[in-house]
Amino acid sequence: xxxxxxxxxxxxxxxxxxxxxxxxxxxxxxxxxxxxxxxxxxxxxxxxxxxxxxxxxxxxxxxxxxxxxxxxxxxxxxxxxxxxxxxxxxxxxxxxxxxxxxxxxxxxxxxxxxxxxxxxxxxxxxxxxxxxxxxxxxxxxxxxxxxxxxxxxxxxxxxxxxxxxxxxxxxxxxxxxxxxxxxxxxxxxxxxxxxxxxxxxxxxxxxxxxxxxxxxxxxxxxxxxxxxxxxxxxxxxxxxxxxxxxxxxxxxxxxxxxxxxxxxxxxxxxxxxxxxxxxxxxxxxxxxxxxxxxxxxxxxxxxxxxxxxxxxxxxxxxxxxxxxxxxxxxxxxxxxxxxxxxxxxxxxxxxxxxxxxxxxxxxxxxxxxxxxxxxxxxxxxxxxxxxxxxxxxxxxxxxxxxxxxxxxxxxxxxxxxxxxxxxxxxxxxxxxxx
Numbered sequence: 126x127x128x129x130x131x132x133x134x135x136x137x138x139x140x141x142x143x144x145x146x147x148x149x150x151x152x153x154x155x156x157x158x159x160x161x162x163x164x165x166x167x168x169x170x171x172x173x174x175x176x177x178x179x180x181x182x183x184x185x186x187x188x189x190x191x192x193x194x195x196x197x198x199x200x201x202x203x204x205x206x207x208x209x210x211x212x213x214x215x216x217x218x219x220x221x222x223x224x225x226x227x228x229x230x231x232x233x234x235x236x237x238x239x240x241x242x243x244x245x246x247x248x249x250x251x252x253x254x255x256x257x258x259x260x261x262x263x264x265x266x267x268x269x270x271x272x273x274x275x276x277x278x279x280x281x282x283x284x285x286x287x288x289x290x291x292x293x294x295x296x297x298x299x300x301x302x303x304x305x306x307x308x309x310x311x312x313x314x315x316x317x318x319x320x321x322x323x324x325x326x327x328x329x330x331x332x333x334x335x336x337x338x339x340x341x342x343x344x345x346x347x348x349x350x351x352x353x354x355x356x357x358x359x360x361x362x363x364x365x366x367x368x369x370x371x372x373x374x375x376x377x378x379x380x381x382x383x384x385x386x387x388x389x390x391x392x393x394x395x396x397x398x399x400x401x402x403x404x405x406x407x408x409x410x411x412x413x414x415x416x417x418x419x420x421x422x423x424x425x426x427x428x429x430x431x432x433x434x435x436x437x438x439x440x441x442x443x444x445x446x447x448x449x450x451x452x453x454x455x456x457x458x459x460x461x462x463x464x465x466x467x468x469x470x471x472x473x474x475x476x477x478x479x480x481x482x483x484x485x486x487x488x489x490x491x492x493x494x495x496x497x498x499x500x501x502x503x504x505x506x507x508x509x510x511x512x513x514x515x516x517x518x519x520x521x522x523x524x525x526x527x528x529x530x531x532x533x534x535x536x537x538x539x540x541x542x543x544x545x546x547x548x549x550x551x552x553x554x555x556x557x558x559x
Contacts, residue, residue, distance in 0.1 A: 128210045130218035132168060135161070136175045136202040143176055143441065144198070150180060150441035175205035180440035181271045182208070184245045185238060189230050195223070203227060240264065245271055249448050250433065253483055262528075269528035274437035276313040277304070279333040279361075283368045283397040285324070287311060293324045305531070306517050307338035309365075328395030333361045336434075336525045336532035340427070340478050341365040342513045343506060343523055343537050348373040350422035355379050355465045357403075360389030362427060367398040376401050377417070381408065409464035421468040423476070428458045430479035430486050434534025437527060451485055458490050466498060469542045475501065478523075478537035487536040488522070494540075504539040 139157045143150045154176065158169055179186055179201050190200035203223065207215055212231050216224055235243060240260075244251055244267035254263055278301070280287040287303065290311055294301045299317045304310030311330065313319075324330050341362050346352055346369045354363045357378035367376050378401055380386050386403045393401055406413055431446045431454060432439060462477050469475050477494070479486050495501060506523040510516075519525065523537040 128171065128206070128214040128218065129168070132171055133199075133202060133206065133215075133218055135164070135168075136172050136206060137199045139172060140176050140179060140202050140205070141198040143180070144201075146441065146445045149439070149445075150177070151439070171206070171210060174209040175202060177205075177273070177440060178208040179205040180444070181436075182245050183440075183444065184242050185235070188238065188242045189233070192226065192230075204230065207231065243267070245443075247443055250443055250483075253485075257482075257484070265528045266526060269526075270436045270440075272437060274334070274435075274527075274533065275531070276316055277332070277334045277338075278311040278313060278330045279307070279338050279365055280309045280311055281329055281331065281364075281368055281396060282309060283372060284327065285329040290324060290329050293322075293329065294319075297322050297324075304335045304338075306515055307335045307342070308513075308515065309368075310335050310338050326395070328397055331361060331364055331392065331396075333365065334533045336480070336530070336535035337361060338365060339510075339515070339517070339523065339525065339532070340425075340476070340535060340537050341369065342515055343478075343509055343539060344369075344423055344425055344474075344476050345509055345513055346370045346374075346423060350374045351377075351417075351420060353377045353379060353417070353421050353424045353465070353468055355409075355424055355426045355468075356428060356461065357389065358382075358385050358427070360386075360392060362425060363389065363401060364392060364396050364398065366425070367396065367401050370400060372398045372400045374400055377404050378402065379404050379406050379414070381406055409461045414464065414468065418467045419470050421470060422473045424465050424468050424473070425476050425478070426462050426465045427478045427480075428461055428486075428490075430454060430458065430481040431483060432480055434480040434482050434525075434536075437533065451483060455485055455490060458486060459493055462490065462494050463498075466494070466501065466540075466542075471542050471544055473542050474504065475540040475542065476537055477540065478535065480533055480535055482526070482534040482536075487538075491522075491538045491540070500543055500545050501540045502543055504541050506537065506539055509539055 143153050154173055158164060186201050186204045189204060190197055207227055212227055246267055258266060280290040287309055291301055299319060300314035301311050304312050319325055344366060346366050348371055351374060352366060357363050357380045360378055363378040370376060383405050386405060404413055431451050432442050436443055466475055477491060481487060503521060505521050507518045507520060525532045525535040527534060
């Protein structure tokens, strides 16, 4: 769309608010648009894209903005708008000095910037990921995080096969194709408006990242089982698991937020599922959980985490999270995993997952759990995926990376409850002394 000059000021205003990092950027953006109802759909898109471009490339843009004049929020806003709308679109709406500065910036080869600036990662995240990857590989990951995630959908086999979904989207003028790994996954080109289309309103499709879909495949649910989604949230994984169960058995969706469970209800109504039970709990120690102890076939713990695997979607998280916030999360994650483990029956499985890329929230939590739970063993994720006919091998755990797999960053471990070790026989009573 044609760029109007007043959008520069609007972008600057919203950006100044977002960069305070007092809350999620998407919430601040929604609040801003509610306060400016006269902004059209296209105008909102221009502003939002520019602001999120700045959040993704904040270190890089801040470095470049040092050479400009005027307040930083305006310089950053102009760089974001140039990134998304182009230099030509900006020319009629900026001063001669600003245009000259932007033109000079546009000629800079990003490869000439310092490596640390190009990664656009805070030092503590860079250091943590540097323990996992060599510098060249880390640079590829950082580059992948600097671009928006694609629109991923999950076809609902309760309503329509994936082939029918792709045909319906094509008839609506939407370019989409099969995902490389997830068996029900559909990847869409661009960001088309689809929520008013019949396939969405009739429950044929749901928005769900491919990594999240693969996590559900790792659960490998079977018909007729009793399954618990321990941290259900808005229920995307609950709906996927219910469809894989063909609406048989019993599927419990636990969450501590009534608001999140309420958001699941209309999605559940569209899905065609009848085996889902929504359960509000007050904590991981709720009495409702204790009543199911030792009865559940499979439990999914998609634990509250830093969310750093979703930086393509939520780039502000890398600036809002900190080593301290992660350190506060990990004991909670272990506590939730430990409580959920009580539900699993012998021979049943417990899947621990996060959308984090940090070892502290992933392997370290699993290791700490296993050290105190000898009645659980790791089932290699590669084996489970082979059984599900998914051609993906990330080793013992499911480890997904944006630059390697085109998904959000995900981690998951499959843990199976084995029979408790046999207790030693009681010692024979000694004869009393004569």
